[in-house]
Amino acid sequence: xxxxxxxxxxxxxxxxxxxxxxxxxxxxxxxxxxxxxxxxxxxxxxxxxxxxxxxxxxxxxxxxxxxxxxxxxxxxxxxxxxxxxxxxxxxxxxxxxxxxxxxxxxxxxxxxxxxxxxxxxxxxxxxxxxxxxxxxxxxxxxxxxxxxxxxxxxxxxxxxxxxxxxxxxxxxxxxxxxxxxxxxxxxxxxxxxxxxxxxxxxxxxxxxxxxxxxxxxxxxxxxxxxxxxxxxxxxxxxxxxxxxxxxxxxxxxxxxxxxxxxxxxxxxxxxxxxxxxxxxxxxxxxxxxxxxxxxxxxxxxxxxxxxxxxxxxxxxxxxxxxxxxxxxxxxxxxxxxxxxxxxxxxxxxxxxxxxxxxxxxxxxxxxxxxxxxxxxxxxxxxxxxxxxxxxxxxxxxxxxxxxxxxxxxxxxxxxxxxxxxxxxxxxxxxxxxxxxxxxxxxxxxxxxxxxxxxxxxxxxxxxxxxxxxxxxxxxxxxxxxxxxxxxxxxxxxxxxxxxxxxxxxxxxxxxxxxxxxxxxxxxxxxxxxxxxxxxxxxxxxxxxxxxxxxxxxxxxxxxxxxxxxxxxxxxxxxxxxxxxxxxxxxxxxxxxxxxxxxxxxxxxxxxxxxxxxxxxxxxxxxxxxxxxxxxxxxxxxxxxxxxxxxxxxxxxxxxxxxxxxxxxxxxxxxxxxxxxxxxxxxxxxxxxxxxxxxxxxxxxx
Numbered sequence: 001x002x003x004x005x006x007x008x009x010x011x012x013x014x015x016x017x018x019x020x021x022x023x024x025x026x027x028x029x030x031x032x033x034x035x036x037x038x039x040x041x042x043x044x045x046x047x048x049x050x051x052x053x054x055x056x057x058x059x060x061x062x063x064x065x066x067x068x069x070x071x072x073x074x075x076x077x078x079x080x081x082x083x084x085x086x087x088x089x090x091x092x093x094x095x096x097x098x099x100x101x102x103x104x105x106x107x108x109x110x111x112x113x114x115x116x117x118x119x120x121x122x123x124x125x126x127x128x129x130x131x132x133x134x135x136x137x138x139x140x141x142x143x144x145x146x147x148x149x150x151x152x153x154x155x156x157x158x159x160x161x162x163x164x165x166x167x168x169x170x171x172x173x174x175x176x177x178x179x180x181x182x183x184x185x186x187x188x189x190x191x192x193x194x195x196x197x198x199x200x201x202x203x204x205x206x207x208x209x210x211x212x213x214x215x216x217x218x219x220x221x222x223x224x225x226x227x228x229x230x231x232x233x234x235x236x237x238x239x240x241x242x243x244x245x246x247x248x249x250x251x252x253x254x255x256x257x258x259x260x261x262x263x264x265x266x267x268x269x270x271x272x273x274x275x276x277x278x279x280x281x282x283x284x285x286x287x288x289x290x291x292x293x294x295x296x297x298x299x300x301x302x303x304x305x306x307x308x309x310x311x312x313x314x315x316x317x318x319x320x321x322x323x324x325x326x327x328x329x330x331x332x333x334x335x336x337x338x339x340x341x342x343x344x345x346x347x348x349x350x351x352x353x354x355x356x357x358x359x360x361x362x363x364x365x366x367x368x369x370x371x372x373x374x375x376x377x378x379x380x381x382x383x384x385x386x387x388x389x390x391x392x393x394x395x396x397x398x399x400x401x402x403x404x405x406x407x408x409x410x411x412x413x414x415x416x417x418x419x420x421x422x423x424x425x426x427x428x429x430x431x432x433x434x435x436x437x438x439x440x441x442x443x444x445x446x447x448x449x450x451x452x453x454x455x456x457x458x459x460x461x462x463x464x465x466x467x468x469x470x471x472x473x474x475x476x477x478x479x480x481x482x483x484x485x486x487x488x489x490x491x492x493x494x495x496x497x498x499x500x501x502x503x504x505x506x507x508x509x510x511x512x513x514x515x516x517x518x519x520x521x522x523x524x525x526x527x528x529x530x531x532x533x534x535x536x537x538x539x540x541x542x543x544x545x546x547x548x549x550x551x552x553x554x555x556x557x558x559x560x561x562x563x564x565x566x567x568x569x570x571x572x573x574x575x576x577x578x579x580x581x582x583x584x585x586x587x588x589x590x591x592x593x594x595x596x597x598x599x600x601x602x603x604x605x606x607x608x609x610x611x612x613x614x615x616x617x618x619x620x621x622x623x624x625x626x627x628x629x630x631x632x633x634x635x636x637x638x639x640x641x642x643x644x645x646x647x648x649x650x651x652x653x654x655x656x657x658x659x660x661x662x663x664x665x666x667x668x669x670x671x672x673x674x675x676x677x678x679x680x681x682x683x684x685x686x687x688x689x690x691x692x693x694x695x696x697x698x699x700x701x
Contacts, residue, residue: 004300005253009281009375010368012273017215020276021252021301024213025170026222029177029204029244030230031237034113036201037176038106038134038150038489039099043237046093046198050183053196058092060101064140064147085190085432088142090179096197102146105488109134109152109174113203114492115502116235117154117174120205122503123229124169126158132174132492135483141475142193143178144200150486151175151206160209162225164218168210177202188347188430191389205230211248216269216276219247223265232507234534247272252301254279254452259471261459270372270469271459277368278375278471282452285361285377289449292357302451310450317446320356325438328352328426331411337403343428351427351434354416355395355445358423362397372468377448381425383473384444385437393441394426444473453477516540520556526564535563538584547588550623554588555595562591567605574609577617585619586612589626598631602687603639610637641689650680651693667698 007015035043048054063086090101098104109132121128136148151173158169179195207226213219223245230236230243240263247259249272257275262268287297295316296309329350332340344350355362363376373379378395385393394402396418399409404426416424425441427434447453457471508516513536517527520543530536538547539560545553562568568587572579590608593599599607611630619626634640654676655662662669670691677690 005251005280005283007277007280009277012270012277012368012370015273015276015280017276020280022214022276023211023248023250023256024216024219024272025209025211025248026207026213026219026226027209027246027248027258028207028223028226028230029175029246030207030227031177031242032113032116032203032205033235033237034116034203035110036095036100037110037113037174037203038108039097039201040107040110041095041097041100041201043202044095044198046095046196048091048093048182048196048198050194053091053182057094060090060092060145061087062090062142062145063087064142085436086142087190087192089192089194090145091182091194091196093196093198096200100145100197100200106134106150106486108490109492110203112235113174114154116203116233117172117205118494118499118502119233119235119506120207120230121155121158121172122499122506123232124155124158124160124172124207126155126169126172128155128494128499129153130494132494134486134489134491136486137175137483139178142195143181144176145179145197149176149178150489151483152492154205160222160225160229162218162221164221165212165214167212167222170208170210171206173206173208175204175206176200177204186389186430186433190432205236216272219272220265220268223262223268227265228510231534232509234507234537247275249275251276251279252303253283253298255302255454256477257452257454258456258477259459260456260474261461261466264466267459267466267469270370271466271471274372274469275457275471279452281375282377282380282448286449286451289357289361293449295449298451305451313449314446317449321354321442321446323439323442324353325435326352326354326416328412328415331408331415332404332428335403335408336405340403340428348429349431349434351431351438352412352416353425353438353442354418355423355425355441356419357421358445358448359421360397360423361448362395362423364398373470375470377445380473381441381444384440385425385427387440387473387475388433388437390427390429390433390437393437394428396423396425520560522556522560526560529564530560533564539563542584542588548585548623551588551592554591558591558595559588562587567608570605571608571612574605575612575617577612581617582608582612583617583619585623586617586626589619589623589630592627593630593634596631597641598627599634599639600641600687603634603637606637607634607639647677647681647689648693651677651690651697654680655697662698667695670694670698673698 005020007020033043035041092101099106114132118128132152132154134150134152137151138147139149140147152175153171154174155172156170158172160167160169177199179197179200181193182196183194185192209222213222227243245262247262247268248256249259250256259271259275262271283298290297295313299305327349329344332344332350335341340350358377362378362381366374368374378397381395382392394404396409400406412424412426418424425438427437429437454477456474456477458474460467460470460472510531513531514527517530517536530539541547542554542559543556545551568582569579572582586608590604594601594604607630610633654673658673673694674690677694678687
């Protein structure tokens with residue numbers, strides 16, 4: 001027989017994952033740097049806010065409804081979403097067309113995205129499927145105009161090595177990303193959500209691990225390892241929001257919960273530990289409540305749960321906690337709360353439900369030893385209510401408070417006939433919304449006599465970062481009824497020869513890339529930066545002479561500095577283009593011009609801007625021709641370095657003219673004299689040469 005779970009929920013350090021029967025797996029969703037998966041639109045993102053959307057962009061209004069899957073059932077998560085009474089506005093960004101609006105059938109898989117997913121599969125030693133069949137996964141929260149997300153299974157049974165231990169890869173999928181939420185507005189007739197369609201359809205590779213993660217720290221280690229492997233492909237997007245980690249967490253006395261919103265890898269261990277605390281707390285609470293009513297206790301291992309006993313207790317609690325919603329607005333006619341008064345004055349209502357046997361079990365806010373909120377049933381009830389779009393609820397364990405006095409509390413107790421062991425919950429909102437919120441509260445309250453429900457939860461975010469590592473309910477965990485075949489997309493047959501071809505062209509790992517740079521005269525710090533910023537391929541082709549047949553090998557130190565410094569960014573800003581649009585070939589040609597004495601160090605950026613503005617972002621014809629034209633342009637612009645004799649002549653003359661100043665200031669005259677010399681020589685002056693010559697002469701005085 002399994003032993004009772006140990007640990008103090010107020011101190012996460014007292015929890016032992018092995019003793020608690022800890023299980024954890026990861027789901028990584030990584031955007032690929034290609035066009036969209038089932039339309040040939042580009043994958044560019046347009047970072048509009050609700051206030052900066054160009055008025056010329058079309059908008060489409062929709063309302064989605066859940067439909068039964070292939071098995072004739074409606075998925076539980078989809079059924080829940082339809083109750084939320086929401087409608088959606090879709091902003092048609094420049095990279096979205098009829099397919100994104102679901103007004104045209106989707107196209108076959110983007111071949112680049114398929115190839116990248118296969119490369120990732122090979123890197124993880126996964127076994128590909130013979131036919132790539134797109135499936136529809138029901139999603140009716142508005143983030144997909146069609147009401148479903150297209151997902152294709154690519155491979156299974158892979159393996160990832162980590163220092164702590166191997167982690168199995170359950171599956172690798174290729175799927176469409178969702179639209180981006182811009183704004184949400186609550187109206188008397190329901191919630192209206194505005195979405196940007198720019199991200200909808202961008203390919204995601206989804207990697208799901210087996211539950212082989214043995215500790216919260218191992219989960220972080222696994223996420224880092226997977227992220228590094230994905231970056232090694234050099235085919236994935238980078239930046240905030242381009243990769244998302246979901247955690248599947250359970251302990252023996254709890255159940256599986258999927259946690260979304262784990263953007264910061266450093267938070268993963270704490271998020272997992274706090275979920276372990278939450279599951280432990282509600283297991284103990286369920287048994288306390290059962291004991292109060294003389295019911296059979298939950299076993300500490302969910303595998304030993306008696307389904308018949310759970311069904312009987314569920315029926316009992318449905319009878320004992322009926323869905324009876326009461327309008328208690330008259331008790332709040334003189335309420336001191338401005339929020340309540342304002343809501344009621346604007347047509348809202350104050351509704352209440354009775355929560356039998358829960359007095360003293362809802363809890364009030366308290367913190368653990370690290371400052372995170374401790375789990376409590378009242379917070380779970382509020383979390384359930386918020387899914388209806390309300391700001392929250394009030395419950396009896398925390399009242400009087402928030403402008404609600406003993407007078408209102410006693411009035412509610414009288415109206416609801418509250419007994420000594422009973423609690424109650426209040427919701428102030430438009431009537432339809434308050435009713436939906438309190439229905440969710442009742443459903444969640446009944447679950448208090450059982451293990452925690454399987455559900456999708458979200459990390460609580462405050463000011464753009466996790467608040468304390470705690471989570472809030474998002475939706476029920478989806479079921480098998482969620483997925484069914486996509487008949488509009490042709491099946492992609494993966495031949496053995498195609499797979500062998502992909503497997504032979506795996507990218508270099510980070511360590512292999514660093515080893516490749518060892519033989520070149522650049523510092524270890526520059527080597528790491530080149531690899532980290534994914535510039536080592538460009539560096540290597542430049543110094544090995546393979547960048548262009550007309551270019552010789554570039555000097556390693558100068559080429560590394562050129563790639564890592566701000567010259568490319570300054571040229572891009574000067575032209576008004578993206579940094580990536582400044583051709584590496586143009587950059588190499590400009591370095592050749594500089595190294596051959598055709599342009600000053602400081603004039604290189606201006607020369608690059610002028611050459612691109614006149615000739616475009618591509619090198620037309622031979623690179624040698626571009627170099628010749630650049631040298632001529634530098635001379636016209638006054639950016640060609642002055643010859644050494646001219647510089648020495650000017651320096652010597654200025655030193656003679658200001659001999660008294662030099663005698664008085666010594667080396668302190670360096671700065672002022674530098675400015676004078678550069679001003680006289682003009683744009684053709686090389687600051688480093690001037691500084692060197694001037695310093696030598698001042699030291700000799």
